Amino acid sequence: MLKSLTLHKDKRGMLFEILRSDDPLFNKFGQVYITVCKKGWVKGWHCHEKQTDIFCVIRGKARVVLGEVPFDNNSAIPKKIKFKEYILDAKHPSILTIPPNTWHGFECLSKEPIWIINMPDQLFDHKTPDEYRISLKEMPYKPWQSKRGG
Amino acid sequence: MLKSLTLHKDKRGMLFEILRSDDPLFNKFGQVYITVCKKGWVKGWHCHEKQTDIFCVIRGKARVVLGEVPFDNNSAIPKKIKFKEYILDAKHPSILTIPPNTWHGFECLSKEPIWIINMPDQLFDHKTPDEYRISLKEMPYKPWQSKRGG
Numbered sequence: 623m624l625k626s627l628t629l630h631k632d633k634r635g636m637l638f639e640i641l642r643s644d645d646p647l648f649n650k651f652g653q654v655y656i657t658v659c660k661k662g663w664v665k666g667w668h669c670h671e672k673q674t675d676i677f678c679v680i681r682g683k684a685r686v687v688l689g690e691v692p693f694d695n696n697s698a699i700p701k702k703i704k705f706k707e708y709i710l711d712a713k714h715p716s717i718l719t720i721p722p723n724t725w726h727g728f729e730c731l732s733k734e735p736i737w738i739i740n741m742p743d744q745l746f747d748h749k750t751p752d753e754y755r756i757s758l759k760e761m762p763y764k765p766w767q768s769k770r771g772g
Numbered sequence: 773m774l775k776s777l778t779l780h781k782d783k784r785g786m787l788f789e790i791l792r793s794d795d796p797l798f799n800k801f802g803q804v805y806i807t808v809c810k811k812g813w814v815k816g817w818h819c820h821e822k823q824t825d826i827f828c829v830i831r832g833k834a835r836v837v838l839g840e841v842p843f844d845n846n847s848a849i850p851k852k853i854k855f856k857e858y859i860l861d862a863k864h865p866s867i868l869t870i871p872p873n874t875w876h877g878f879e880c881l882s883k884e885p886i887w888i889i890n891m892p893d894q895l896f897d898h899k900t901p902d903e904y905r906i907s908l909k910e911m912p913y914k915p916w917q918s919k920r921g922g
Contacts, residue, residue, distance in 0.1 A: 634815055634922070635808035635885055642803040642895055651801035653792040654891060656830065658785035665784055680806065680830075680887070735785055737830070739889070741804060745792055772784070 623647065624708060627678070627715040638715060640678050641741050647719055649674060650743040659684070659728065660735045664771030666727015667761050669754045673744040675720040679710040680739055682732035686710055686718060687763060689725035705763050712737075725761065729768040773797065774858060777828070777865040788865060790828050791891050797869055799824060802894040809834070809878065810885045814921030816877015817911050819904045823894040825870040829860040830889055832882035836860055836868060837913060839875035855913050862887075875911065879918040 625647065630637045641648060652673070659665050667689070677686060689703040703725070708718055720726050730736045744752060758771045775797065780787045791798060802823070809815050817839070827836060839853040853875070858868055870876050880886045894902060908921045 634813040634920075635810045635880075637805060637807045639803060639805040639896075643801050644895055651793050653789060654804060654889070655787060655789040657787045660785045663784040730785075739804070745794055746789075770784075 623719045625717050627717065629715070640715075640739065641676060641717060647676065647717065652742045652744040653746065654739065654741050655746075657738050657740060658735050659730045659738075661730045661733060662768050662770060664727055664729040664758060664766050664768045666758070666771060667725050667756050668727065669725045670722050670744070670752045671754075672722055672752050673742050674722060675726070676741040677710070677718045677720065677728075678715060678739045678741075679712050679736055680715065681712050681737035682730060682734045683709065683711045684728050684736040684738065685731055685767075686726065686728040688720060689761065689763065691725060703762060707765075725756075727758075727761075727763075727771070729766055729771070731767065773869045775867050777867065779865070790865075790889065791826060791867060797826065797867070800893040802892045803896065804889065804891050805896075807888050807890060808885050809880045809888075811880045811883060812918050812920060814877055814879040814908060814916050814918045816908070816921060817875050817906050818877065819875045820872050820894070820902045821904075822872055822902050823892050824872060825876070826891040827860070827868045827870065827878075828865060828889045828891075829862050829886055830865065831862050831887035832880060832884045833859065833861045834878050834886040834888065835881055835917075836876065836878040838870060839911065839913065841875060853912060857915075875906075877908075877911075877913075877921070879916055879921070881917065
């Protein structure tokens with residue numbers, strides 16, 4: 623689900639609310655982190671069993687791709703997936719929710735690296751991460767502009 | 773309280789955790805917003821009765837000043853205040869907590885505007901904001917480089 627954000631500009635600069643705890647989109651606060659990806663690179667594919675991600679691109683222009691397949695840890699390579707593509711440009715900020723059991727990856731389409739704020743509803747547990755990964759080669763999605771990734 | 777953040781860099785870009793719900797600094801999630809301030813401007817002075825702010829400068833270089841005076845809504849102009857100054861540079865990200873009843877303001881020291889992520893523990897209520905304001909002139913703090921503000 624994609625939601626546009628409102629920029630409040632004045633002579634001093636601007637302010638924009640990204641995520642409020644009274645937003646129907648909001649479930650629980652896990653953490654806030656920033657992930658940065660350079661031109662020519664894909665970060666993906668990732669999938670979480672429990673975690674919902676909430677992405678906000680605050681620098682650059684990203685393509686975020688969601689593969690909406692029921693996640694099955696026993697079947698490593700999904701065969702039939704419907705992909706949804708989102709172009710997220712920091713010039714018009716929005717938030718994108720990525721539900722659990724959704725494969726996702728993103729690439730940098732801008733000259734400058736993309737900066738994504740993620741506000742997942744779960745804490746990343748470094749010992750037992752709720753994160754499954756497959757390589758770009760294993761996923762039947764080929765339109766990436768970037769050649770490298772992982 | 774100031775806490776340095778750890779940047780995890782790799783060939784694809786980088787990632788850094790800003791605030792985790794298991795951080796002793798963390799109290800409650802109110803919202804996440806970004807405030808942007810241009811060179812030559814101060815944003816301040818503000819004070820909250822209930823709210824703790826958690827600032828992270830992610831672009832540019834800011835001076836954040838805290839006036840540690842017990843807040844008294846009946847005495848509009850504080851006379852004796854101890855000021856603490858923090859230089860927050862996005863090149864070395866950190867988080868700064870600003871407790872309730874602390875006057876605070878910030879200015880942009882970099883050529884590019886500063887971008888601050890704030891993760892307060894309260895929701896901003898547009899109808900009855902927990903926010904008191906006084907002008908730059910009213911506060912006995914003069915070392916701002918910027919001439920304009922509010």
